[in-house]
Amino acid sequence: RDAVKSFIGGEDGTLAVTRNTTEAIGAVVAGLAWQRGDRVVTTLLEHHSNLLPWLRLRERGVAVDIVRPDADGRLDLADLEAAVRDETRLVAVTHASNVLGTVLPVREIAGICHDRGVRLLVDGAQSVPHLPVDVADIGCDYFCFSGHKMLGPTGTGGLWMRRPDLEPLFVGGGA
Template identity: 70%
Template sequence: MIAVRSTEIRRDFPLLKDIIYFDSAATSLSPEPVIHAMNEYERLYRANVGRGVHRLTSLASQKYHNAHQKVARFIGAGEGTTVLTKNTTEAINMVACGLSWKKGDTVVTTAMEHHSNFLPWMRLRDRGVRTEVVVPQADGTFDLSAFELAINDSTRLVALSHASNVLGTVLPVKEIAGICKEHGARLLVDGAQSAPHLPVSIKDIGCDYFCFSGHKMLGPTGTGILWMKDDDIDPLLVGGGMIESVSAESYTLAAGYQRYEAGTPHIAGMIGLGRAVEYLEGAGMDSVRRHEEHLTGKLLTGLASMEHVRIYGPTDNTERIGVVSFNIEGMHPHEVSHILDEAAAIMTRSGEHCCQPLMHHMGIPGGTVRVSLYLYNTAEEIDLLLDTLAEITRRL
């Protein structure tokens, strides 16, 4: 592990010369080594994978397979199956559509979920599956006893975010996994916001499914991962590349991740994602975590000192990732975000962040301004953000 050296890292992100980018929770920037790895595939060995024996397809297939192994290592998966998807949304839907449900089953989730980890379970209501929703406390955290009450012997699956994309809250997923085991329930963890920012060990968590997106962790768009402890869901799609044999009467599915990757996959994307996790490993995820904690603490302290500013989520920066949501009294979040862009080239997210149930629960239907940090952000950028916000609030 090495300390995050933002000055050196920023050289790999040319876009940062012109802007301050605080929207990594939506989509992170990609460093030059990731772009190079993808371009290398396109220029030097572009071919399909798992099809044919010529030198290009052999090389592409090996690189593609190696990328799966890199990602599995990055999340501490050990055993299990690591499947390339388009994004976290597709990964979650694969589980929702692939399990065999029966009337009376219950899915436990939370009011804090991104729509991608909420709507697939709501849709199961048409099949007689109930949805139990656990709500956060006023500070955006959860009392573990709320899950102990919600999870029972009728619970088929618990689906929750490892870290909130709005409040930054880190959930006690390991402890919740223990409750699930007591009742024979499976656990799906949405790691879209945790995998890019926290040291993750699937083995330590003890979940059955872990889903995340490449575009939030320095990788290309159109890439995501579904990790499964067991191959216990039906494939969402069938077709080329995912079968062992086919006859006029029947077919046999391939083993491993190939079973779930019908058709030609995003080969360059998976290779790019493999390079992205190597980049993060080079920075050291413990160092990334500490760097973001420092910046988050600085941001929270600065915002708390301002009049007319309300912060949402945990006040302790060690209980959250580098995602901070706030509002300025009397101003719509879109207005604040637009001013930050125009006045100081600061990119933030504004709105409901695909979390309308949470916004309704918190009584802020207009949403929030969200600042999301990453390894390439600096303390000087936080200072400029705070100075700009101070100027905005002084005019109120």
Template identity: 90%
Template sequence: MKIEDCRTDFPITRDLIYLDSAATSLTPKPVVQAMVEYDLRYRANVGRGMHRLAVVATHRYRDARDAVRSFVGGDGGALAVTRNTTEAIGAVAAGLAWQRGDRVVTTLLEHHSNLLPWLRLRERGVAVDIVRPDSEGCLDLADLEAAIRDDTRLVAVTHASNVLGTVLPVREIAGICRDRGARLLVDGAQSAPHLPVDVAAIGCDYFCFSGHKMLGPTGTGALWMRRPDLEPLFVGGGSVESATAEGYILAPGEQRYEAGTPPIAGVIGLARAAAYLREIGMETVRRHEERLAARLIDGLAALDGVTVAGPDASGERIGVVSFTVEGMHPHEAAQVLDEAAAVLVRSGHHCCQPLMEHIGLPDGTVRASTYIYTTAEEVDTMIATVEEISRRAT
């Protein structure tokens, strides 16, 4: 599939310029059709039924889960279905056998979902070391390495910043963790939709991502584990091999992490979304977004009264660009963009309030985020509209 041809699968793009994909991506028609087919043709629960619909649903669900695991290069590990990245990270935070005196290392670049669960562990006597980036949001690997001690149990980092779009060198971080005997969790919420991901090549222990950011339905996500070594968040139907009045035996592999009825249609839709992205090619997706991000940064940085947050466009990045307009609150700028040109962006702290405070932006930023259905012409329309807004504000 050529990336230029995909827009017909996204009806919303006919009337609006959608630049909020870092929050929630649009969903193409083939994904919706895959979910509708489940509901209309073979809707049944999975894992236990013997009738024909249950057999078909079970096979389709398991094939879909395998496809999602393969999409991130995780065939050698286990993949458990979750509702989103937040739940996947929470499953790791709750599932490890923490001891008082253990340490976690994370960074100030993190989304709240990859910061707050670790801060919460302080209540159990776990120390949390937070590595701070520089004023532009760039992280020094030497600082991260220095923070990892002999008693560091886990390092938790984002793969790509949802505010600045910068990509962290997670392979190098994984190597440091291996040398120090620490496990590595990678928040892949922003990388899985936009970059070629191979968790085996990265060398992480846990990789977490969401379906709703990669063309899939809301309420779907995944936790990939190198080994299924966590205690499950929940136990119950489907997660056990056997049960008696005295106790139970957990099911093997990822099944032990999926108590109750999973989002069957959602996982089938997520697998179709992964297939859709594969048809385009993740390298194509990456290059497309890098070009758009560079165009956005260069265009916005040239405007009087507009300041682009973070580093320039020279480094590896996804299609996420944050900026401020002098004299305007980010929420006001976002509202004007919508009303004046049907340009839809995100504004505020982006669930990264500590980072916003650290880089001197207490009100947050306006964030434009691109995806496969974004065109250069749409980027130019946004830049022209921001120019007009900035003139009025100053």
């Protein structure tokens, strides 16, 4: 765990070992106490692993705002900032698009989130294998990634958290 935390610049946070990015994102979805009227902001650049779980929260009365990129696949930060409202609890974005290769300005997005008291989840499945990643520098609250994208074994991944503030998916034993 310490080696993985060091690899992503997350020595000061907590690392939960997961099966993959999908499970890590799911742990955040399930681990936060959502209330009717809460909002999530995400983008149209997301892999389904970072889109469908948020859309499913609509069944519980959580609104999902989806920011669209421009014709070149770039995200306008003003559009994202406009989507963040008082009711927004979390922004969930990819670090690098698996389709277009667009690298999002996650550090700037973190600034927007923290100025508004909103948590930020970054899907790092595509970035960790290809870019230097420093979660402390990014300023995100949650960073999710898979081992198999980095030539590691299938069934390995991680959820890095600035603070371990999620309710666990499972309780008992070593959970």
